[in-house]
Amino acid sequence: MSRTRHSLGAGARDIAPILLGIVPFGLVAGSAVIAAGFRLPEAVGMSLLVNAGASQIAATSLYAEHAPLFVVIATALIVNARMFIYSTSIAPVLGDASWRLRPLLGHMLVDQNYASTMTRGRFREDVDVIPYYIGAWLALAGVWQLSTLAGALAGPLVPPSWGLDFAVPLVFLALLAPSLKSRVAWEVCAVTAVAAALLVPTLPMQTGLIVAMLAGMAWGAVRHTDAEEVRA
Amino acid sequence: MTPTVTFWLIIIVLAAGTWAMRSLPIMLHGHVPLPAWAERLLRYVPVAALTAIAVPASLYLKTNGVYHLEPPRILAAVAAMLVALRTKNVVATLAVGMAVLWAAQAFLPRLG
Numbered sequence: 001m002s003r004t005r006h007s008l009g010a011g012a013r014d015i016a017p018i019l020l021g022i023v024p025f026g027l028v029a030g031s032a033v034i035a036a037g038f039r040l041p042e043a044v045g046m047s048l049l050v051n052a053g054a055s056q057i058a059a060t061s062l063y064a065e066h067a068p069l070f071v072v073i074a075t076a077l078i079v080n081a082r083m084f085i086y087s088t089s090i091a092p093v094l095g096d097a098s099w100r101l102r103p104l105l106g107h108m109l110v111d112q113n114y115a116s117t118m119t120r121g122r123f124r125e126d127v128d129v130i131p132y133y134i135g136a137w138l139a140l141a142g143v144w145q146l147s148t149l150a151g152a153l154a155g156p157l158v159p160p161s162w163g164l165d166f167a168v169p170l171v172f173l174a175l176l177a178p179s180l181k182s183r184v185a186w187e188v189c190a191v192t193a194v195a196a197a198l199l200v201p202t203l204p205m206q207t208g209l210i211v212a213m214l215a216g217m218a219w220g221a222v223r224h225t226d227a228e229e230v231r232a
Numbered sequence: 233m234t235p236t237v238t239f240w241l242i243i244i245v246l247a248a249g250t251w252a253m254r255s256l257p258i259m260l261h262g263h264v265p266l267p268a269w270a271e272r273l274l275r276y277v278p279v280a281a282l283t284a285i286a287v288p289a290s291l292y293l294k295t296n297g298v299y300h301l302e303p304p305r306i307l308a309a310v311a312a313m314l315v316a317l318r319t320k321n322v323v324a325t326l327a328v329g330m331a332v333l334w335a336a337q338a339f340l341p342r343l344g
Contacts, residue, residue, distance in 0.1 A: 017322040042239055049247035059242055072242055077249045082281060084253040088270070089277040091261035099259070106255025111285060118278045163333050166305060167326060169289035170312050174325035176282040177316035188276040192283040200288040201299035212284040213277075220276030221269070 007127040011135030014120055017174075018112045019139060021167030023147045024158050025053045028165075030151025032057055036064040043152035047145055051107060055079040058206060075205045082210055085217075086114045093122050097130055105130070108137035115175045184223045192216030304336035 026047070033043035050056050059076035067075075086109055094105055113136045121132040150157065158164050180186055195215040200208035233241070266274075290309030292299040312329030319325070 017326055020326065036239075037235060038239055042236070042243070045240075046243045049243055050250055051247075052250055055246065055250065059246055063239065063242060069238065069242070073245050073249070076242075076246050077253075080250045080253060082284075083250065084257065085274070085277055086281065087254050087257035088266070089274045091258045094258055095261055097258075102259045102261075103251075103255050106258045107251055109254040109258070111281070115278065115282060119282075161337075163305075163330075163337065166289070166308065166330065166333055169286040169309060170326050170329040171322060172282045172286035173290070173309065173313050173329075174316045174320075174322040176279065176286060177313065177325075178320045179279050179282070180317070185276065185279050188279045189283045192280045193287045196284045196287045197291055200284075201292060209284050209288070213280045216280030216283060217273050217276055220280070221272040224272065224275055 003128060004131045007129075007131035008135035008138070010124065010127045011116070011121060011132035011137075012139040014132075015112060015116050015136040015139050018116065018171045019143045020164075021171050022053075022112070022140065022143050024156075024164040025057075025168065026144050026147025027151035027156050027158060029053050029056045029060070030148035030153075031155045032060040032064070032151075034152050034155075036060050040149075040152050043148055044145070047148040051141070051144070052080050052083070052110060053144070071205075078210065079206050082213060083109055085213065086111075090114060090118060093117065093129055094133065101130075105133065108134065108141075110137070110140060112140055112171070113137050115172065119175045119179055184220055184225075187223060188216045188220040191219040304333055304340050307336045307340075308333035 029047060030043045033046060046056050046060075050059075055076040058079050059072050062072045062075060087106060090109065094102075097105055113133060116136050117129065117133045121127060121136070122129050124132070176189070180189060192212050192215060196209065196212035199212050200206075202208065203211060286309075288299075290305055291301060293302040293305065308329050311332040312325045315321075315328045316325040
């Protein structure tokens with residue numbers, strides 16, 4: 001098997017456990033579009049084109065609550081603003097990509113793919129990181145599309161009392177743990193955790209997440225020394 | 233505008249804006265140099281992003297736009313984090329976290 005195919009498969013395999021957490025999310029994103037009064041093309045089109053679950057659910061529910069158009073779009077874009085930071089952070093890792101491939105790699109940038117590539121893929125010596133990243137996204141996008149479609153056709157399906165949405169934070173905790181390899185990394189985690197716990201429920205238009213992230217990043221920038229050189 | 237046209241407008245503007253935020257830094261890499269302070273700021277993005285997403289979803293449940301503390305989730309997240317730190321294994325973390333969540337949902341209300 002060629003190294004490229006091996007890397008595609010490795011990316012998809014590393015992301016496999018994470019896929020479980022996507023399903024309830026996709027079901028909700030799909031069924032919300034139908035509940036807001038639209039049909040299958042809108043549900044599927046939104047997932048294909050926007051490809052960012054939290055912002056899709058935010059935009060759909062704000063629309064359904066008759067929020068002004070400006071608020072719907074601004075809120076959803078603020079929810080996705082973290083992706084600008086992801087993109088800046090992952091750009092050197094994907095730096096060998098051709099100029100033609102780069103706009104597509106950008107579209108593939110979602111939380112799970114970013115996390116898997118930055119915490120695992122880029123350190124694996126047996127894979128090329130660009131096909132690894134693409135393989136991970138193909139697996140994610142397949143499950144995302146199918147679960148959105150299922151949600152649009154059949155509703156949320158999984159009873160909320162099962163709490164399957166909890167798989168999302170669990171996966172992020174699992175990916176976070178190996179990155180906590182230095183004192184400063186633990187400090188960044190603690191600062192971000194406190195900020196997120198306080199600000200996410202209180203700041204308007206879902207800005208708490210990005211403000212908490214920036215607080216942790218700023219703490220890391222101030223406290224980092226070269227002696228602290230780690231794979232953060 | 234009919235609701236369907238309005239909704240497609242939302243989809244297209246949201247898709248274009250999100251694509252631009254995701255893609256521009258990747259596309260400009262190597263063409264526009266990043267200032268040293270920005271590189272410094274980006275060093276801990278994975279830790280900060282994973283924490284900022286995981287912590288609120290581990291503490292709170294959101295119903296009708298209101299956040300409440302959710303003790304079964306907090307308990308399950310702590311157990312899952314201990315497993316994650318020990319094993320660094322995603323499947324084990326998911327399995328323990330979901331098992332503790334379901335157990336806590338079944339038993340915690342009886343304690344309280």
